[in-house]
Amino acid sequence: MTINFLIIDDEYYICEGIRTMIMTFGIPELGEIRTCYSGEEALSICRTFKPQIVLTDIKMSGINGIELIKLLSKTLYPVRFLVLSGYDDYEYVRNAFQNGAVDYLLKPVISEQLKKLIEKQCQLLRTDFQERMISLSRHLFAAAIQPEYRFCSSHAKEIQTYLPYSNYMFSVIACSKDHTETAAYIIELIYDYCACHTAGPFLCSDITEKKTALLLNYPQHAPDLAPLWDMLLNRTETSDNAELAIGISRTGNLASVYSLYYEAENRLTFRLLEGYGKLYASDPPTPGRKQSGKIKQIISNLLKSPELLYSSNLWDQLCTQLHRLNITDLKHFYNYFTGLLRSNPAGCGNVEYIEHLPSFYDFSSYAELEEFLHRQLQTYASYCPKELKNQSNIENIKEYVDKNFTSHITLKEVADLHFISASHLSKLFHEKYNMSFQAYLTFCRMTYAENLLHDPLLSIQEIAAMTGYENAFNFSRAFKNYFGISPSHHRRQDS
Structure with a gap:
């Protein structure tokens, strides 16, 4: 988060002196620092410039500090108002607090006090910004990852308000253990990293107690995020030493946000087989x-x-x-x-x-x-x-044979399919039906074959295939053993 600063005092040297002090503090979040010399000028500047910290003198001609805070609080958000006062300005300071000021400095300004005050306000702004963005992200993600999400939806427009560039990339970060504290810790790491590096605008929030989503946005070329991924995977201070796995999508446009999310989820599923502590950024293999x-x-x-x-x-x-x-x-x-x-x-x-x-x-x-x-x-x-x-197991096997005897099934295949040994299946089948498995399979095939032989358009080869035999020779031999005559002879007798 970049924090802009506005200083207002009707004395030029005080404004510029404070500005010079702030520039020497080296606070990383601070962006542009502007100065002006009246409440009226401050109102004009803030039509286009949106500071997050406003430091204003209380006593000024024209619009004073208290009135300025009242007016600016209607147009600036988030903002932290600080006031400059003298030792005898107690009533002014009290009124300033009542109207939105959060802290004050006494004149003359001491550098160390100013630095501590600004660092404190930056931290509060960062926390407030982070909480707002997490809440917003959670709300938008809940909508964006639904199948009915479309580019023209109001949620898409809302995302575009915060992520203005044309390229989007989703990342889903999974934790091996179920802890809301861990999710909060991961989000904190991401915000801290992005505050110190040029990672582009982003939305980030927890989506379950074990998962955090990060939607990144950039204009043309994706920033180098390898240090972020390495930092997240290597940090072991998470709750109960929980491990992380990260799934990353390709780059797409706003209309593809839904598919990008599920691409990251699909890649993240690799952790089920390959474990945590890894970055998953390629597609799973095609199914066998x-x-x-x-x-x-x-x-x-x-x-x-x-x-x-x-x-x-x-x-x-x-x-x-x-x-x-x-x-x-x-x-x-x-x-x-x-x-x-x-x-x-x-x-x-x-x-x-x-x-x-x-x-x-x-x-x-x-x-x-x-x-x-x-x-x-x-x-x-x-x-x-x-x-x-x-229904017993053996009854189920008989039903399976009744439905599949025309296929090339064997005793061993059926036994394997029903998770018993071939010898045990044979024994159970004989005890239940008073015939062997093979005898029953042959009975089913021969009964069916005898009916098929009534159709003169079917060849012996075709009937063999239709009754589960690999070739006409094996079928004819089985038929003769069962009926005592060959299939051809049976057909001639029937005609």
Whole structure:
């Protein structure tokens, strides 16, 4: 924050003497320092010049100091009024305080006292400015990160008032621990850094107890912010030694503020797999759809038969599969998983827990995400319909075979998919249905093949493919073993 200063006294040498003193103090926030010699001149100057500190003599001809404070307080904000007085000006000083003055100096002005007074007022202004900007930032961010945000909205115009340049860049800073004190500390570090460096205008506030957002603005070329990122990542004085991770978007215009925010959030999700203490400024890799598709199938089966969750090693095996996903696949899986919870009949009516499912961006660690998934599956299982609870694992496997026997499924593949050993599946299946798994699979295929043979337009090769066999030879051999005649002979008999 740059703090401009205005000095008003009807004695030229007092004005210039104070101005010279202030220039020797080396206070970094101080910007332009102007002087004038009457209240009338001060009013004229302040039509265009907006000082944050005004030091005025109380006794002046024309508009005196008290009247000037009354008038300027209507047009200047934020502002701190200081008054110069003599030893016998008690009543004037008291009236000045009643009208908005915050402190005073006695004539003749002593350099050390003046310096302490200005440093104090600069600190108060900085604190006030920071609190106002954080409040404003929080308000604008709440609107700007909503999907319905548009460039023509009033919020966009409000942002442009404080960030006038054409280039914008979002950064989201995540803390590994949940502390409002840590968020306040991060914001303080950012404001302190920007006060001492040319970083351009910005908006900054906490958006959750674990995240702080920083919207930077600059005219053409982005400033070198590497020292800021390094300082934030290397400062270990945060609460309970919490670590930070930083996600940074590319540069965009005001209309793209929403997408810039989520670009920073997407990059920040890398911390779930790669940890904190890092700067994430590149896009995640493209998803490996084949691997995520396998896990989607597992979850889909699990929601159909929730009792699978309580089998001996299901959760460990599912976690193993999840650990193989990159961050983009993990996000896609999470969205798929929560979509299933919302759309599944077991998630309707009395299952209130699905109404407040967190966003993928809300998780601060992979362990937190994993715990959430496990908890949701357990909750889902407790609310699922009775017919699903009562359906045994082996019944679910039979249902899976009934729906998929036309594919190239095997005993081992089905066992792996349902998280039991092939030998155990074979035993359970025989005990339940009085036939082996392979015999039932063959029964399904042969029954279907016999119906297909009634269609003269289908070749034996086509029927083999449609019933789950790799080639016509294997199909014909299986058909003859089952019916005692070849498919061709069966078709001729049927005709």
